Amino acid sequence: MxxxxxxxxxxxxxxxxxxxxxxxxxxxxxxxxxxxxxxxxxxxxxxxxxxxxxxxxxxxxxxxxxxxxxxxxxxVAMVFQRPALLPWRPVLDNVLLPIEIFGRNRAESRDQAERLLEMTGLAGFATKLPHELSGGMQQRVALCRALIQNPxxxxxxxxxxxxxxxxxxxxxxxxxxxxxxxxxxxxxxxxxxxxxxxxxxxxxxxxxxxxxxxxxxxxxxxxxxxxxxxxxxxxxxxxxxxxxxxxxxxxxxxxxx
Amino acid sequence: MTDTDADSRLSMTWNNGVLPVLGAVLAIGLWWLLTAALDIDPFYVPSPPDVLDAMLRDPRYLADETWTTFQRVLIGFGVAVAGGLGLAIVLAASRTVERMTMPLLAAVNAIPKVALAPLLLVWMGFGNSPKIVMVVLVSFFPIIVSTMAGLTSTPADLAELARSLKASWWQTFVKIRLVWALPQMFVGIKVATPLAIIGAVIGEVVSPDHGLGSVIVGSGANSDTALAFAALVLLAVAGVVLFYVVAALERLLAPWARAISS
The missing domain is CATH 3.40.50.300 (P-loop containing nucleotide triphosphate hydrolases)
Structure with missing residues (x-):
């Protein structure tokens, strides 16, 4: 590979x-x-x-x-040392950032984003802002954001x-x-x-x-x-x-x- | 509702509502006390009731003049904000343009704006334009400087994220840099609010027609110190209103900024 x-x-x-x-x-x-x-x-x-x-x-x-x-x-998706989340975007919108940048349909990827959040134990946090999460949860969001690229x-x-x-x-x-x-x-x-x-x-x-x-x-x-x-x-x-x-x-x- | 909720709401009202009013009332009380205790001639420093008198003598007139000044401030301030943001975006887009323009802007800003007032009079005559231009001149610079600072302070990890996603320049700008710059833009806009009012008054004092600056010039000619004080109080109130409108707008547009800075 x-x-x-x-x-x-x-x-x-x-x-x-x-x-x-x-x-x-x-x-x-x-x-x-x-x-x-x-x-x-x-x-x-x-x-x-x-x-x-x-x-x-x-x-x-x-x-x-x-x-x-x-x-x-x-x-190829990258996950950095720091979560690098956009502080003004709720968790779900942070996960969907790559979709927006790739010019793909947000609505179609929403389900996948929610599944990823569920998979990483963030099911109830989709509407929270990054600063409301712990460091570990923020890094989980960054992981979801990488995974939504289907890398x-x-x-x-x-x-x-x-x-x-x-x-x-x-x-x-x-x-x-x-x-x-x-x-x-x-x-x-x-x-x-x-x-x-x-x-x-x-x-x-x-x-x-x-x-x-x-x-x-x-x-x-x-x-x-x-x-x-x-x-x-x-x-x-x-x-x-x-x-x-x-x-x-x-x-x-x-x-x- | 728990007790602590009620407690924190109470302390919010106390901190944001009661304390500022209390401070203002105490200051006015002190002013009154001093004018009375030192028996100051109202020609030099009128007491609060004298000023209130002057205000209520012809409230319609003062309201009109206040509105005139406020309108000039709003238009000039609007132009300064729009122009400042626009120019900052152009400067942020091109390093070449930035290098060419920033020293020039700093030089223009170093010119005392009052010194330009007579020139504006020559170029634009009387009426609204020279006053509005003065507002723009004095409030423009802090807005552009703070916006530039905000646009160039994007954290390295966010910039790298954008690059790893192959985001275009425009996508990176709109989705990351511009939003990231908002809190700092608002710092500049807040600094510019009192300057805008000062600009309008400079314009009106140099070529009095209407507005609170003109009222102050006129009251000097009539030895009506109380009226001048009334105009000053109204200017201060206008300044406070404008400042809090901007602050409210900031909370609306960048509510996350306070959370991450604390």
């Missing part, structure tokens, strides 16, 4: 050039859930923006569903990182359910090992400065998975331990002169 081919990204900053990504090669299958994990500033958000067509890579290319990405696509691919940039720990886990479990139900290809940027192991088929570990693909870790645990006790605790522990080692291995070393 997604092919990332030798993607490098260099930013020109005030202090010279910064290599955010270097030679990333990665294939993501249709229906796969890929988590991208790495330390802060390792370029994982940059990678997501390149896939989403919001950033043009300095070299290399990204192909989605057979087409080289040159601009955002309407069958082939969902790109999620640390979507739960601004939430408290319990809400995060709750939403992660919900996202797993949605993924099982809809089979959307998902690229999920996170810095939480727990989230990555719960959700992903594979976890791509990025190293920092420049962001290179360090390793891709398989998580061969059958779904549905849970955060609590289950039959696969050994595999969860093994995957978590491996990710820990990979991430901690490149703890910042003292700079050499």
């Amino acid at each position: 997604i092919r990332i081919d030798a993607v490098s990204q260099t930013f020109r900053g005030r202090r010279g050039r910064v290599e955010a990504l270097k030679d990333i090669d990665l294939d993501i299958a249709a229906g796969e859930f890929l988590a991208v994990i790495g330390r802060s500033g390792c370029g994982k958000s940059t990678l997501l923006r390149v896939i989403g067509g919001l950033l043009e890579p300095s070299s290399g290319s990204v192909t989605v569903a057979g087409d080289i990405v040159t601009e955002p696509r309407r069958d 082939k691919v969902m790109l999620m940039d640390e979507p739960f990182s601004a939430l408290d720990a319990l809400t995060r886990e709750e939403l992660a479990v919900e996202l797993q359910r949605i993924h099982i139900e809809l089979g959307t290809t998902i690229v999920f940027v996170t810095h939480s090992i727990g989230e990555a192991v719960l959700l992903a088929d594979r976890v791509a570990v990025l190293s920092s400065r420049p962001g290179r693909l360090n390793k891709v870790v398989e998580v061969p645990i059958p779904r549905p998975r849970t955060f609590g006790h289950n039959a696969h605790m050994d595999q969860v522990a093994a995957a978590s331990a491996e990710l820990h080692e990979l991430l901690l291995d490149e703890s910042p070393r003292p700079a050499r002169a």
Whole structure:
């Protein structure tokens, strides 16, 4: 579904050039859930923006569903760290924003919007304004807004990182359910090992400065998975331990002169 | 209805209704007390009853003059709001035009508008036009500055959302930037309301014909200080009315703004 081919990204900053990504090669299958994990500033958000067509890579290319990405696509939905809701629009109208922008018929998508709200536990909140909702509920609305695009691919940039720990886990479990139900290809940027192991088929570990693909870790645990006790605790522990080692291995070393 | 509901409604009435009136009454009382206690000659500072007298001497006349001024204010203010918004939208659409125009606008704004009043008289003669133009001149700038500020303050995440949805420039503008700018636009419009009234009075003082500014000029010639005070009170009332009309409009158009700013 997604092919990332030798993607490098260099930013020109005030202090010279910064290599955010270097030679990333990665294939993501249709229906796969890929988590991208790495330390802060390792370029994982940059990678997501390149896939989403919001950033043009300095070299290399990204192909989605057979087409080289040159601009955002309407069958690729993004969910950001912050819910990015329009504060003056009630929940339902926020969910319908993509429909309006695509110039499609609002009335026809209304049912779907309501079903999505129901699916994410927001059934009674369609007429509320965003500020009347908790952070977790706002992020659920953002998720519905992405899903109404009927996306082939969902790109999620640390979507739960601004939430408290319990809400995060709750939403992660919900996202797993949605993924099982809809089979959307998902690229999920996170810095939480727990989230990555719960959700992903594979976890791509990025190293920092420049962001290179360090390793891709398989998580061969059958779904549905849970955060609590289950039959696969050994595999969860093994995957978590491996990710820990990979991430901690490149703890910042003292700079050499 | 619970007790707390009733309580909060009571405190709302108290805060928004009773307290402002109480403040005004106290201020008038103090004014009265000072004029009486210091035995001030009403020629210099008339007492509240003197001013009330002056108002009631010919209420019809004062009402007409107030309406004249208020009309000039409304027309000029309307033009300033429409023009300010229109120009801000043009400036927000093109960085080139913005760079070319903003310094010019700042320079025009730095000119004391009173200094233009005699020129307006030369160009437009007497009558309504020079007064209305003066209203536009003084109230235009805060509106355009605040509208520009609002239009350029769209949060990055909303802009990125629009981009990821492949929204057109116009869609992004109408559905996101413009609505986002509303609260800040209203800041400028509120700043401009008293300026609009000041503009009308400047115009009327420089070339008196009708309106409260003209009443003040005329009362000076007749040594009728109480009448001048009456005109000032009416101007103040007009200013307060206009301000609250704008504030009510803001609540109607952007009720969400107060909720997210608190």
